[in-house]
Amino acid sequence: MTADTPAADRDGLLATAVRLRESGRREEAREILVSLAARLPDDVEVAYQTAWVHDTLGLEAEAVPYYVTAVSGPGLSAEERSGALLGLGSTYRALGRYPQAVATLEAASAEFPEDAALRAFLAMALHHVGRGKEGIELLLGLLATTSNDPQISAYRPAIEEYAKDLDATF
Structure with missing residues (x-):
């Protein structure tokens, strides 16, 4: 915390901004979060929420530095960290920064191997x-392991084999 932003003020402002974002008042949330992030530039939780609100407003380029800050150090829960990494990778992809998207999402998938959304x-x-x-093989693996569709389940063994090598013949 800084001298002008006590912990209680930070927590209250952050909670207010999250409520505003969740209720659809994203621009109001963004104003609070940008101000808070300027006062607390190393606060990973504030950075994550600030990135998130920018993303929801379609301001992907503005979200990137906040996502980078959010994932740069400790302080996020595992769920928040995987969400921040997904947000960063997805935002890189949306901006056409494909190699950065792949690098971010590969590292995130290795860190959170159970997170199917990261792999998608x-x-x-x-x-x-x-x-x-490789992308199709990854999606086939996800389909085989996460689908409850009876027709997919019936062909699960075959789909899993093709997920290992799409060009294989049986």
Whole structure:
């Protein structure tokens, strides 16, 4: 905390901004968060919430530095960290920064191997860097392991085999 932003003020402002974002009043939330982030530039939680609100407003380029700060140090819960990494990787992809998207999402998927959403976004990013086969294999693996659809379940063994190598023949 800084001298002009006691912990109680920080927590109250952060909670207010999150409520505003969740209720659809994103621009008001953004104003609070940008001001708070300026006063607390190393606060990873404030940075994460500031990045998130920029993303929801379609301000991806403005979200990036906040996401970078959010994932640069300790302080986020595992759920928040995986969300921040997904947000950063997805934002890089949306901005056409495909190699950065792949690098971010590969590292995030290694850190959080159980997070299927990270792998889905990684598959999209892989497509953009010419690694589409790998992306499809990743998506097939996700489909096989996460679908409850009875028709998918019936073919799960075959789908899992193709997920290992799409070009294989059986």
